[in-house]
Amino acid sequence: MGVAERKTRERADREHRITAAARLIAEREGWPAVTIRRLADEIEYSQPVVYSHFENRDAIVTAVALEGFGELAKALRKAAHRSGDRGKAIENVAMAYLTFARQHPALYEAMFTLPTSLRFAEADTKPELKDGFAALASVVAPSRSDVEVATETFWAALHGLAELERSGRIRKSARDQRIALVVRGLLDS
Amino acid sequence: MGVAERKTRERADREHRITAAARLIAEREGWPAVTIRRLADEIEYSQPVVYSHFENRDAIVTAVALEGFGELAKALRKAAHRSGDRGKAIENVAMAYLTFARQHPALYEAMFTLPTSLRFAEADTKPELKDGFAALASVVAPSRSDVEVATETFWAALHGLAELERSGRIRKSARDQRIALVVRGLLDS
DNA sequence: CTAACTATTCTAGCATTGCTAGATTATCAA
DNA sequence: TTGATAATCTAGCAATGCTAGAATAGTTAG
Numbered sequence: 402m403g404v405a406e407r408k409t410r411e412r413a414d415r416e417h418r419i420t421a422a423a424r425l426i427a428e429r430e431g432w433p434a435v436t437i438r439r440l441a442d443e444i445e446y447s448q449p450v451v452y453s454h455f456e457n458r459d460a461i462v463t464a465v466a467l468e469g470f471g472e473l474a475k476a477l478r479k480a481a482h483r484s485g486d487r488g489k490a491i492e493n494v495a496m497a498y499l500t501f502a503r504q505h506p507a508l509y510e511a512m513f514t515l516p517t518s519l520r521f522a523e524a525d526t527k528p529e530l531k532d533g534f535a536a537l538a539s540v541v542a543p544s545r546s547d548v549e550v551a552t553e554t555f556w557a558a559l560h561g562l563a564e565l566e567r568s569g570r571i572r573k574s575a576r577d578q579r580i581a582l583v584v585r586g587l588l589d590s
Numbered sequence: 591m592g593v594a595e596r597k598t599r600e601r602a603d604r605e606h607r608i609t610a611a612a613r614l615i616a617e618r619e620g621w622p623a624v625t626i627r628r629l630a631d632e633i634e635y636s637q638p639v640v641y642s643h644f645e646n647r648d649a650i651v652t653a654v655a656l657e658g659f660g661e662l663a664k665a666l667r668k669a670a671h672r673s674g675d676r677g678k679a680i681e682n683v684a685m686a687y688l689t690f691a692r693q694h695p696a697l698y699e700a701m702f703t704l705p706t707s708l709r710f711a712e713a714d715t716k717p718e719l720k721d722g723f724a725a726l727a728s729v730v731a732p733s734r735s736d737v738e739v740a741t742e743t744f745w746a747a748l749h750g751l752a753e754l755e756r757s758g759r760i761r762k763s764a765r766d767q768r769i770a771l772v773v774r775g776l777l778d779s
Numbered sequence: 780c781t782a783a784c785t786a787t788t789c790t791a792g793c794a795t796t797g798c799t800a801g802a803t804t805a806t807c808a809a
Numbered sequence: 810t811t812g813a814t815a816a817t818c819t820a821g822c823a824a825t826g827c828t829a830g831a832a833t834a835g836t837t838a839g
Contacts (some may be wrong), residue, residue, distance in 0.1 A: 437826065447789050449828075458826065463761070478663070493622070514703045522757040550767045553760040557768070558743070561750025570710040571742040578739045578745070586775025593807090626797065636797075647797065681829050 416454045418444045420464045427465070433514060435461070463517040464479035467529055469508040474532035476501050481540045490540040491584045495559055498537075499576065502563035509563065541587060551587065558583045595695055605643045607633045609653045616654070616696035621704060624650070652706040656718050658697040663721035665690050670729045679729040680773045687726075688765065692754035698752065730776060740776065747772045 422443040426435045428483045437458060440499075455461045480497035483489030502509045511517065521530055537559075538552040545551060562579060565571045606747075611632040615624045626647060630637045644650045669686035673679030691698045698708065710719055726748075727741040734740060751768060754760045 436824085438824090448826090449790095450788065452827070453787085512749075513757070521757075522761065523770030530605065547767065548772075550763075550764050551771060553764065554747070554768045554771045555752070556748030557748065557754050557760065558747040558772075560754060561748065562743070564753065565742070565746050565749060568702070571746065572711065572738075575739050575742065578736065579743045580704075582702075582740060582743045583747075584774075586778065589778040625795085627795090637797090638819095639817065641798070642816085 412454075415444060415446070415450075418455065419451060419454055420461065423461050424465050424468070424508065427511070428505065431460070432507060432510065459516055459518060462511050462515050463519055465526060466515070466517050466519060468513040469505065469512045470527075470529040470533055471578065472505075472508075472511065473498070473501050473512070474529060474536055476541075477533055477536035481536055484540070485546045487540070487542070488588055489586055491555075492580060492586055494540045495555075495580045495583060498582070499566070501565055502567065506567055509567075513560065513564075555583070555587060558586075595688075601643075604633060604635070604639075608640060608643055609650065612650050613654050613657070613697060616700070621651070621696060621699065636719065648705055648707060651700050651704050652708055654697065654718060655700040655704070655706050658661060658694065658701045659716075659718040659722055661697075662687070662690050662701070663718060663725055666722055666725035667728075670725050673729065676729070676731070677773055677777055680744075680776055681769060683726065683729045684744075684769045686756070687748045688752055688769070691756065695756055698744065698756075702749065702753075729735060744772070744776060747775075 405426045406522070422440050423435050426439060426443075435458075437448050437451050440461070441451050451461075455464065464471055476497050477494055480493040481490055484493050493501065519530065520526060534552065537556055538548055541548055541555055562571070562576075562583075566573065567578070608629055611629050612624050615628060615632075624647075626637050626640050627649070630640050633639070635671065639649075663688050667682055669682040670679060673682055708719065709715060723741065723745065726745055727737055730737060730740045730744055751760070751765075751772075755765070756761060
């Protein structure tokens with residue numbers, strides 16, 4: 402009775418091929434180039450098959466975004482882990498965050514600026530979404546009373562830096578100095 | 591010979607009616623509802639007339655965004671002006687920034703997340719784009735040596751807060767505490 | 780092994796979009 | 810009044826997201 406198993410496995414494979422193709426095309430040519438027809442071509446099936454996996458285009462973006470959150474969390478955890486003093490830990494995590502955003506611009510776009518159906522701070526919030534926040538919180542300062550507020554602010558600063566850098570609105574050259582400022586701001590308080 | 595003048599005035603009026611309609615529809619129903627057909631209907635002309643004013647849809651978004659930058663700069667200048675000590679000034683400006691973003695979400699979206707042809711830090715950078723930055727810089731600390739870096743970081747923090755708040759990824763309740771943290775971070779350094 | 784049934788996949792099409800070529804109408808100078 | 814120019818419109822193209830209904834493949838019962 403391995404037939405059913407094979408079928409579900411094949412379906413899962415195909416689903417993964419869709420998100421992988423979406424991500425690749427987005428990273429190479431931008432999200433507008435990610436059309437259902439293009440994805441259908443890529444997996445060598447017709448359009449309705451794509452819709453048997455995802456309700457609509459946004460759902461595909463959402464799936465990619467979720468992958469992204471998982472990977473970002475992993476990168477942040479790694480950076481938090483190999484850390485000396487607290488300041489260095491914060492700096493490492495900040496660098497890791499900005500590097501991630503810079504190296505996967507389309508992925509980051511899916512995670513933060515494209516319309517997705519991802520809900521935060523709710524009952525059904527996916528673990529991928531919480532993990533990244535937790536990694537940030539771990540270096541902020543486990544001791545201080547306002548960990549959550551401080552983490553939110555840290556996150557906002559990083560996200561803002563990532564976005565303004567990506568859109569070319571702040572100088573690329575002064576990145577390290579800005580990170581230093583953020584780190585100092587978090588330490589002194 | 592007031593004919594030519596009247597015509598250019600009428601053209602300018604019509605152009606303004608286009609961006610005003612775009613902005614209104616975007617604010618009420620979101621940017622995807624802003625279609626060329628809809629705008630043409632709104633100004634009671636046919637589609638090609640809209641294209642005689644703007645090269646394409648993005649150019650309309652860009653025009654709205656530029657208006658937004660002008661208004662944001664004005665709001666920030668106002669907040670910077672009525673200020674007591676330096677900490678209060680920074681706080682006022684930060685509050686003004688976030689209030690602006692919250693009260694005009696679609697406008698803010700045009701300014702920061704939708705694709706526009708706005709270029710920063712270049713020769714042809716429009717004054718509206720520089721003014722807001724200048725208003726931020728004015729409260730950061732005219733004395734310190736790293737004004738530009740500090741202003742960029744301040745801006746990034748505000749932008750990050752605005753975006754994460756808008757997308758519901760950080761708690762609305764703790765806004766004031768986060769602002770306090772940003773202000774303290776800027777003061778202590 | 781065949782026939783019927785079910786699940787899967789495809790073809791073909793709809794409505795909407797951004798954008799434009801070419802016809803049509805209004806405007807104005809000679 | 811006529812002819813030329815400018816302003817505007819009609820009609821249409823190609824591309825998009827999405828879907829109904831036909832066709833096919835796969836599975837099971839007799």
